[in-house]
Amino acid sequence: IELVYFQGLSYGDAAEVLGIPVGTVKSRMHAAVNRLTAAWEASGQPWLEHSTFDNADD
Known part of the structure; x- marks a missing residue:
């Protein structure tokens, strides 16, 4: 969740950072x-x- 939602990484990029298959990222995100x-x-x-996330820095 941190990598995809808050840091804006794609599932593919998050998978690369974590060293796991993209399908695993998708299933873990879903869960x-x-x-x-x-x-x-x-x-x-x-x-x-x-x-209200877009206004969090205000």
Whole structure:
């Protein structure tokens, strides 16, 4: 998640950095997003309609 979402690497570039196949990056990303989604839903916090990430540095 760090490499792809926050550092902006492609799956291929992340795979190269990690030394693993691109399919492994994709499956790990999918699993991680599912775990984060489940954790967020379990927390009871509301979902944002729009991302505030673009304004994080302001």
